[in-house]
Amino acid sequence: MGSAISLRADFGGEHLRRLARQTRDAAQTRRLLALASIYDGGSRSDAARLGNVTLQIVRDWVLRFNAHGPDGLINGKAPGAKSRLNDGQRAALALAVERGPTPYLDGVVRWRLCDLVRWLWEEFRVSVSEQTLSREVRAMGYRKLAVRPKHHAQDPRAIEEFKKTSPPVVAGIAFGAAKGKRIEIWFQDEARIGQKNKITRRWAMRGTRPSAPHDQRTRSAYIFGAICPKLGKAAALVMPWCDTHAMTQHLAEIARHVADDAHAILIMDQAGWHMSNTLVVPENITILPLPPKSPELNPVENLWLFMRENWLSNRVFKSYEDIVAHCCDAWCKLESQPWRIMSIGRREWASGF
Template sequence: MGSAISLRLDFDGEHLRRLARQTKDAAQARRLLALASIYDGGSRSDAARLGNVTLQIVRDWVMRFNAHGPGGLMNGKAPGPKSRLNDRQRAALAQALERGPTPYLDGVVRWRLCDLVQWLWEEFRVSVSEQTLSREVRAMGYRKLASRPKHHAQDPQAIEEFKKNFPAAVAEIASGAAKGKRIEIWFQDEARVGQKNKITRRWARRGTRPSAPHDQRTRSAYIFGAICPKLGKAAALIMPWCDTYAMTQHLAEISRHVAKDAHAVLIVDQAGWHMSNNLIVPENITILPLPPKSPELNPVENLWRFMRENWLSNRVFKSYDDIVAHCCNAWRKLENQPWRIMSIGRRAWANGF
């Protein structure tokens, strides 16, 4: 056994006993009392009997106490096994996750854990289990999230210019058609809901294949929906078709939801019925079109996903009237949750100026 190590001089026995009375960690209190007996002139053997440990463990306590003070006597979390990936491999894994797989090379269109396990073996000859790799990618800050729709032919520069110029466009409307009124920012879109309905993921026992009802009939209706994320307001109509007349009716509905002292800037995509010369636009609404092929700029797209996954999917609609009834019920649920509209619909580029 090595030579005795002296305790640090900035503590004494009375100080350690006082700390032992104050701590809520029983193991730390026992170690503090053992070291306090040494400060009071006791031997290391006395401290070992008091702590019910060996002399070597008392020596370890002394070294931890000298290095870190009383905090060094608390039980720390076990470090666990060393990671099988080094920093270079983690950086390469992060790049692979960011860029996604190349279908003709990797054979898949999205990464699964089993695919990443194979990729690590082919690239670095490192063998890891799916469970270990799951912990690694989660520790790196990655989660499996739902993708936003993105058109393959969109112009990224046009999207950035729209966001950049949006405050100026709103200011121009505020000084023109909306002069003297405050501005409300609204987003509008349509969703088709029909008997050939969606099915979603659901909880089931591992190894089983859960089922959900799925109809093959083709009756459908359209939800014309609009939201004001900043105020948590929403306005919708359920229509049997999607054309200029239906859009005119929806604009009238939105107009009724705009405050009397406000003017709405309604952001829409460039569908034909949104831009038609025959469209009747109320005086308290100005339509502002999005850049072509940029659905991710419209938060109503995310609302449709939420409504389908929670209220409209996994159903068999008996008739057109049944479709309308369920669509109305789903939209009323949304209207009664303004915090949901604010959370899903708010965009920094539209409301952060």
């Protein structure tokens, strides 16, 4: 029979008992006391009886203690099965997720877990479950996130140029049309809310098919909305149509929300009723048009998404008046939460204005 493995010499029985009194880990306490009895001259059999384990386990404790000290006697997390993906396959998976699927090759326009499982098998002949793949992509930092709208025909260079040139333009307006007044940056857009309404996701028991009311009628109204993210202010009108007259009324409403000692720069897209020659622009507002086909520069687009998902979807509107009432109620909720306007509406490229 082999000789017993000696305990490391930099500890003693009294030292281990003192550590046992200090620790809150019951398993570590039991092991420290068992090893302390060995330091005091007790046999390995006595230590095994004290720890209520076998001699082989006491030997394992000695090896762990000699290698890592008292911390080696704390239960660690089991390493689990070896990962099915290596570093090269993870890099290829990350590249595929970033690039997105090719519709005519992959047959889908967005990756689902089942699609990525199939892709891994076709590329590397590696078989993984959807649950395992979900843990892998989450460990790589990926989450399912709501996307910002992006026009298919936009010019990325024009967008970057707008971000670079808009601060000097704002500065020029501040010393020109604003006559030295304080500048408020506003964003404006419209949203159509109608009886043919959106249906959103909702919590339900796994395996069930939740339902939501959905109407096929076509009565609708338009929310003309504008926000000042820096100050958390908002101004809106609910109109039955979307034209130059309605836009003129909305500009007047925005002008009433601009502080007396301020001048508003209103950033919005180049819709026809925004750029019309007959549009009446108040004196305390200067319009700064966005580049064509660049909705992601306008944070009001994200406000519409938030309002639809939380306040305006999954319901049936009885009439046009009912649509108007719900639109007004939703916007009033938004106005009462300036912190939400600041959170959703703030854009890093516009923070220097």
